[in-house]
Each structure stands twice: as structure tokens, then as C-alpha cells.
Amino acid sequence: MNPLLQELSKKLAERWATLFLGPGLLFVATAALARHQGFRHAVDLPFLRRHLSGITTDTRNRETAVLLMIAAFAALAAVIAGLLVAAAGRLIERLWTPTGTARWTGWLTAWRLRRWTRLRTALAEATTQAGATLAIDRLSAGTPLERHFPRPHRLRSRLEHWSEGRPDQPTWYAQRMAALTRRLHDRYGIDLALFWPHLWTIAGADARADVQAVQDNYASAARLAGWAVAYAIVFPGTGWWPALLIALALAAMARSRARAAVNTLVPLVESMADLNLRSLADRLGVPCPQTFTPQVGAELTTILRSTGTANTSPDPIRPAPR
Structure with missing residues (x-):
């Protein structure tokens, strides 16, 4: 000992x-x-x-x-x-990744939606203009269109970077997790928040270690953002303006690391659901002979809700107890 x-x-x-x-x-x-x-x-x-x-x-x-x-x-x-x-x-x-319905989340969601709508409108206009120019000029065959029409390509990249689909969440991180939840619901008829503790329990050690590593990276990025706030507070307290530069650099690093963590976490969680849902159905006695269908998902949902299982982790981005 x-x-x-x-x-x-x-x-x-x-x-x-x-x-x-x-x-x-x-x-x-x-x-x-x-x-x-x-x-x-x-x-x-x-x-x-x-x-x-x-x-x-x-x-x-x-x-x-x-x-x-x-x-x-x-x-x-x-x-x-x-x-x-x-x-x-x-x-x-x-x-x-806010989970409540506070007023500020509604404001942020509306702002993100307005920004997304402007980008989408600009992309549609640029694509139409590029198509008209292409029809008139007859560009040489085999030449990448991005070289002749870079603006639609840039706008499409900015639109995809801004939000995965029409924004209905206050932050990019929450949007990514909400999109994952919708995909799993459409594919299997499950509520990820309800199923996640059970998927976590039956998943292999390697899969859980991978998810925990990404969760730790996400938490580390949030702490880095906390240090950015701390250094930013140094400036009004002392007037030492380089503290602001340090804070901006830390904030940019934190944002980049947090986005990378979420972009890694989403496919990991999705693959964990793909690989373990049938096993969960077998363990709970729900027949699943071929593929996991939304009907099987509905039966499992009824069972899990009837047990009164409380999920203390609203989404997989929160670290699981160790």
C-alpha cells in the first residue's frame, strides 16, 4: 500500500x-x-x-x-x-457550451443567425455572379475554379467555419455538439444525453481513454482562457499594456485548442455510439438482430427513462468521473 x-x-x-x-x-x-x-x-x-x-x-x-x-x-x-x-x-x-435558456444565450444565438444569414446571402450572390461570368468567358477546361473565382470559395469556408448548419445555439461549440445530437437522433432515434452514461460504461478502455484525453484538452483550453482573463485584468490594475498582448495571445491559443478538441471529440463520440449501441441493446434485453434502428432506439429510450437514470453529465464534452 x-x-x-x-x-x-x-x-x-x-x-x-x-x-x-x-x-x-x-x-x-x-x-x-x-x-x-x-x-x-x-x-x-x-x-x-x-x-x-x-x-x-x-x-x-x-x-x-x-x-x-x-x-x-x-x-x-x-x-x-x-x-x-x-x-x-x-x-x-x-x-x-451553455445548457440553460438565459436571455444572453438567446441574444448570442440571434446574432450568430444574423451573421450566418449574411454570409449565406453573400455566398449565393457570389456563386451566381461566378456562374454568369463562367458562362460568358468560357474558362479553360481543367483549371480549378477557385483560381478564377476565389470569393465564393472564401465565403463558403467562412460559412462552414462559422456554423455547422443553421445556427440554433449560442456558441460554435454548442452548435457542434447539438449537430452531433441531432445526427444520432435522426440515425438511431436516441437522446445522446440520456444514452451517454450507458455508452460510457460499456465502451472499451481504449475508447474511454481517447475521449478522456480530448476532454482534458478541452478543459486545458478553458484554463488557458482563464489565464487570458487573468492577464487582461493586470492591465487596468497596473497600466502595463504588454499584459493585454499576452492576454490576446493566450485567448487565441485557447480558442484554437478548444475548437480542435471539439472537432476531435465529435467523431469519437459518434463512433462510440455506432460501435456500442447494439451491445447496449443486447445487455438491456432489446432484440437487435441486424442493425440498430430508430424503433430499437425508442424501446431503449423507454427502458432508460423508466429506470429514472439521472445523467449528471449534460453532454460528452464534460469529463466523466474517474
Whole structure:
């Protein structure tokens, strides 16, 4: 038992160092730098050099007690910052895939729909114009149309990047998960939120490990967005404008990583449903001789709802208990 506890303690310490202490110390150092430099001396290296030289030459700062106190204060501040950012990251995860019907979600959905409608109208106009030009000019055969008409290609890419189908969700992430839910309902007649805990239970270890890895990436992207918020707050507090640049860079990285995670998670969850629904039907005693049909899905739905199964994970993007 002692080796097991030692290994668990080691992994827990490594996780804390990775998630909280390391990024937290970097943030604390940046905040201290921002407080000293301010707006006027934001990138004034000689000003910073004189300040650091004064700190190192002060004999009081060489005392062991003072050094230990500074190290303890920095570590404590780093852990507190890390815990606050972790909480902010969980909140950002919820904001990326909201499940309620708050007023702000309706506003965001309407805005996304207006933007999607404008892009779709512009794409239709550009495609019509390109078709008319093509009919008149008779472009050379075999030449890619994107070279002669790049605008329809760009607009189509922007439209697909903006939303998967007509927007009915407040965020891109929620739209992707809603599209997955609709596809599975149309194909199998199932409600993914209801079936997901059972699919998770019977799935193989490799499939669950893959999904958990992507869920961790998504959570890591949300924490990165939380750090972006933290660095953005440094600017109004100190006037050190480079903090805004750091915040923008972190926010862009967080958005890119979150999108990549969702784009990876969707096919993983879909394949998990494709491969395990028949097994779930067999285990619950529902005949499924050939393919899993919507009729089988309706029977399973009745059984699962009659059992009163509570799903604490609204969608597969939420990490499952470990």
C-alpha cells in the first residue's frame, strides 16, 4: 500500500505543479513586473535593470529568513492564482457550451443567425455572379475554379467555419455538439444525453481513454482562457499594456485548442455510439438482430427513462468521473 500511496502522491504533486504552481508563479512574476514598470516604463529595460540591481545588492534580501518568506509568499500567491483560474476555466467551459435558456444565450444565438444569414446571402450572390461570368468567358477546361473565382470559395469556408448548419445555439461549440445530437437522433432515434452514461460504461478502455484525453484538452483550453482573463485584468490594475498582448495571445491559443478538441471529440463520440449501441441493446434485453434502428432506439429510450437514470453529465464534452 505504501508504494501505491507514494505513486499517487507523486502524480498529485506533478499535477499541481503543472496546473497551478508553474503557471501561477509565471503570473505572479508578471504581475510584480507590471506593477513596477507601469505604463510609462512598460518596455524600459534599463529601468527594470536598475530595479533588479537594487534588489540584489540590498543585504536584507540575502538573509535566509527573508528569502524563505519571499519564496513562501510567491508560492502561496501562485497557488491561489492557479485555483482562481481553474475555477474561471470551469466557468468558461460552461459558457462555451451553455445548457440553460438565459436571455444572453438567446441574444448570442440571434446574432450568430444574423451573421450566418449574411454570409449565406453573400455566398449565393457570389456563386451566381461566378456562374454568369463562367458562362460568358468560357474558362479553360481543367483549371480549378477557385483560381478564377476565389470569393465564393472564401465565403463558403467562412460559412462552414462559422456554423455547422443553421445556427440554433449560442456558441460554435454548442452548435457542434447539438449537430452531433441531432445526427444520432435522426440515425438511431436516441437522446445522446440520456444514452451517454450507458455508452460510457460499456465502451472499451481504449475508447474511454481517447475521449478522456480530448476532454482534458478541452478543459486545458478553458484554463488557458482563464489565464487570458487573468492577464487582461493586470492591465487596468497596473497600466502595463504588454499584459493585454499576452492576454490576446493566450485567448487565441485557447480558442484554437478548444475548437480542435471539439472537432476531435465529435467523431469519437459518434463512433462510440455506432460501435456500442447494439451491445447496449443486447445487455438491456432489446432484440437487435441486424442493425440498430430508430424503433430499437425508442424501446431503449423507454427502458432508460423508466429506470429514472439521472445523467449528471449534460453532454460528452464534460469529463466523466474517474
